[in-house]
Structure formats: structure tokens, C-alpha cells
Amino acid sequence: MPEIEPRSLAELTTLRAGARPARMIDVRTSDELVETLRELWGAGEPWLVIGGGSNLLVGDEPFDGTVVVVRTTGIERLPAPDAGRVRLRVQAGHSWDDLVEYAVAEGLSGIAAMSGIPGTTGAAPVQNIGAYGQEIVQTLVEVELLDESTGDVSVVPASELGLGFRTSVLKTHHGSVAARSAVIVSVTLELDDVGHGEFEVTGPQLRGALGLDPEARVTLRWIRETVLAVRASKGMVLDDADNDTWSAGSFFQNAVVSAAFARTLPAECPRWPVAPDPVGDRVIPLEHYYGVDPVAAAPEPDVKVSAAWLIEHAGIGKGFALPGSRAGLSTKHALALTNRGGATAEQLAALARFIQQRVQAEFGLVLQPEPVLVGVEL
Known part of the structure; x- marks a missing residue:
């Protein structure tokens, strides 16, 4: 070895x-x-x-x-079953942002809005990374997975990874272990071959983040450069000279809560509905059908609420630090816990615990961390 x-x-x-x-x-x-x-x-x-x-x-x-x-790297271009689409098989250690740059340079659409996200491609499905309305679940086809229980490498379709909001069966969450102990060897994505010309951007969240009208047409290169500029303004693009980027990105997840709980929060708190699972078809045996099929009430969708808003309105503003600590919130983004230089893991954890306690006391909600914690307790 x-x-x-x-x-x-x-x-x-x-x-x-x-x-x-x-x-x-x-x-x-x-x-x-x-x-x-x-x-x-x-x-x-x-x-x-x-x-x-x-x-x-x-x-x-x-x-x-x-x-x-x-540190494995490499991108292999493969044919896709449908015309106008391309598959990319990417080694796990390949830089995610280098992959996005490659896709944009090749005119392949589907991940440009995730420009600037740090880390490797193999880590991307583990937490179903996403930004501005795009998530890897939308383009992921399959992964090569090395399973600890068997030692075997197998090709696992995306549908078997339990991909949800910043989670999968491979992620170790705070207070729990991964449902499946395995390591990704490679990732296969399927992207749209849109070329280098202008095209219509679908998705209201991405259009809103980019400041686009519904009928606006832009290039992939413009999307990437605009997203990078937006992320940089929030300290979300790695820069050795900027302590605001010495972080794990958004430390706390935007919370997904019931619609009933969301109504207890101030109306000003930003929120987005999370679509419920569709109601499946019902098969009624003919001998039990009397001409009327009762329609089940559609479940009220859960709601995703802004963790950054909750933190700031719990009285913890950008740049906040506990006395004597080298850990602090980013001066640009209330969701990023940052190392101001020489911070210990315990100082970062103490700040995270303080934020959790303040938000819980103010709004009755416990924010959950996004990063994987090793040898650290919140």
C-alpha cells in the first residue's frame, strides 16, 4: 500500500x-x-x-x-441511451469543480449551477450536493461502490442510494452511522448536450439566483461565471487569503419541517415547499367497486426553512465569535462556521453548539450539521 x-x-x-x-x-x-x-x-x-x-x-x-x-482522477465520456445526452464516468478523487469546468467547456448542461462547490466527485452523491435548484440526484445514473461487508465492487444505480435532501444511505449523520458502509470508486452522470450557444434556463430557483427573466436565454459559461461570482461574494469559493472561506460551506442544513410547524415561525422566515411523494395508483377489485372511487386528500407538503435566517434572527450575526475563540461565523454568510486562523476543532464545535442552543430557544428548532463529525461532539 x-x-x-x-x-x-x-x-x-x-x-x-x-x-x-x-x-x-x-x-x-x-x-x-x-x-x-x-x-x-x-x-x-x-x-x-x-x-x-x-x-x-x-x-x-x-x-x-x-x-x-x-487522489484518483479521470473523466471518461460515454454514449447515453437517448439522443442529445452524454454520460461521464468520473473517478472518485477528481475535483468536483474541475468536473463542472470540463462539462461547461464541452457544452454539457446539468451541473453548471453547482460551480464552485469544493470537494471531490466521489463525495458528491454521499450528501447529494446541490445549489440553486440543481442537485446531483438529477443527473446521477450510477456509482461503482466498494462495499465493506463483502469487499466487492458493484455498479449501483442512483435509485438505490436513498438520495434525499443533503443525504444518502452512504452518509454518516450526526448521532448515527451510515445505513450502508461503502466507498464510491467512480460516479456516472448523464448530462444534456446543449452546446455553447444560449438556451432557456429552467427552474425558478436557478433563474431567481441568477436574476433571469423566465424568457431569458444564456450560455453555460455565463451560468458558471455568474454562480462563481455569487458564491465568492458569500465566501463560498476557497481562497487561502480569505478566512471566510476556511469553512465547510454551510455548516447547518436548511431545516425541513412540517407545514404546521412552519406556520409557528415568523412569516418573514424564508421557506420553500418540499413536494410530497405522489399518491400511488389504487387497484380496486371489480367485486368491490361501486362506481365511486374516493379520492384521498393530498398530503400537505413539508416546508424547507432558511437556517441562515433563523441564526441571524436568534441574535447571532455575521462575524460573531465566542469570547477568546478563533472560530467565528463568516462575515459574509451566517451559515458558514469559519476558522479565523488557529481555531481548534473544539472551538468550532463550541460555536456550533451555541448556535444550536440559541435557535432552539428562540424558535423551538434544532439545526442539524451538514459536515461529517469525526472525534467531535455537538
Whole structure:
């Protein structure tokens, strides 16, 4: 196995916190990735896979196990079953934003609105990344998955990954473990081949974020550059010189609550309906059909509410920091917990706990963290 001298995880994560692990392995091919993990699982020792480190908060105590750093890269263009579409098979360690740039340069539509999201392509399905109305679930076809329980690599369709709002069966949530312990080896997406000319942007959330009228037509390049500018204005594009970008992006998820609970929140709190699952067809045996088929009432859709609004209206403004702490909210975006330089994981966790407590006290809602926490408690 390609073992290397362990580096501090503060050097490998965008929150820049975390101690040096006991052991570290650097893998650069899919075969090395599979072989390394099979060996670790066979030995039964603790393991942690890191790609871009952009959705991870690691504790101040050294990780007592092996950290596998995934650096596999490569994009393979494949035919798609339908005309006007193209499939891309991408290695897990390939930079997500480099993939978006490739797609835009090739005139392939479907992920341009997710420009600037840090991290690797293999991590994207784990939390079903998304931005401005686009989510990877909309373009994901399948993944190559290395399963810990069997050690086998299999092709798993997107429909079996339990993709939901910033979640999947592969994600370890705060307070729980992943429903399926496995590591993504490659990802296959299917994109629309729209070329380099102007086209109509569908989706009101994306049009709203870009300031477009419904009939406006733009190029993929314009979408990418505009999204990057918007993200940069919020400190959401990595920049070594800007502490506001020393973060895991949005630390807390926008909360999905019942419509009834949403009505208890102030009317000014931004919210978006979450479409309910469609009511399935009912088959009524002929001997029980009397000419009337009662129509079941459609369920009231859940509502997604703005975590940033809740934080700011709980009295925690941009740039807030606890006394003596090197962790603080971004000065540009109330959802980003940032390392102002030299912050420990415990300082970041203490700020997160304080925010949770204030929002719960003010609005009766416990915000849930997006990043995976390793050796850290909230």
C-alpha cells in the first residue's frame, strides 16, 4: 500500500482543524483504493477516507487508525441511451469543480449551477450536493461502490442510494452511522448536450439566483461565471487569503419541517415547499367497486426553512465569535462556521453548539450539521 508520512488533518480539511493520524495512505488509482480498503477492512482497524476534506470536522485528538487520502482522477465520456445526452464516468478523487469546468467547456448542461462547490466527485452523491435548484440526484445514473461487508465492487444505480435532501444511505449523520458502509470508486452522470450557444434556463430557483427573466436565454459559461461570482461574494469559493472561506460551506442544513410547524415561525422566515411523494395508483377489485372511487386528500407538503435566517434572527450575526475563540461565523454568510486562523476543532464545535442552543430557544428548532463529525461532539 502507498503509505506516506502522516500529515495533520488541519492541512487536508477546509475547516483547517484536526490532529495528525496514526497512519496515512495516499491512493492514486482505483485499484490502489480498492486494494487498500480491502486490506484495512480485513485487519479490522479504524479507517477514514478523505477526498477534498470540505465536508469534514475532525477532532483535536489524533485519529487512532488509518486515513486514506483519495487522489484518483479521470473523466471518461460515454454514449447515453437517448439522443442529445452524454454520460461521464468520473473517478472518485477528481475535483468536483474541475468536473463542472470540463462539462461547461464541452457544452454539457446539468451541473453548471453547482460551480464552485469544493470537494471531490466521489463525495458528491454521499450528501447529494446541490445549489440553486440543481442537485446531483438529477443527473446521477450510477456509482461503482466498494462495499465493506463483502469487499466487492458493484455498479449501483442512483435509485438505490436513498438520495434525499443533503443525504444518502452512504452518509454518516450526526448521532448515527451510515445505513450502508461503502466507498464510491467512480460516479456516472448523464448530462444534456446543449452546446455553447444560449438556451432557456429552467427552474425558478436557478433563474431567481441568477436574476433571469423566465424568457431569458444564456450560455453555460455565463451560468458558471455568474454562480462563481455569487458564491465568492458569500465566501463560498476557497481562497487561502480569505478566512471566510476556511469553512465547510454551510455548516447547518436548511431545516425541513412540517407545514404546521412552519406556520409557528415568523412569516418573514424564508421557506420553500418540499413536494410530497405522489399518491400511488389504487387497484380496486371489480367485486368491490361501486362506481365511486374516493379520492384521498393530498398530503400537505413539508416546508424547507432558511437556517441562515433563523441564526441571524436568534441574535447571532455575521462575524460573531465566542469570547477568546478563533472560530467565528463568516462575515459574509451566517451559515458558514469559519476558522479565523488557529481555531481548534473544539472551538468550532463550541460555536456550533451555541448556535444550536440559541435557535432552539428562540424558535423551538434544532439545526442539524451538514459536515461529517469525526472525534467531535455537538
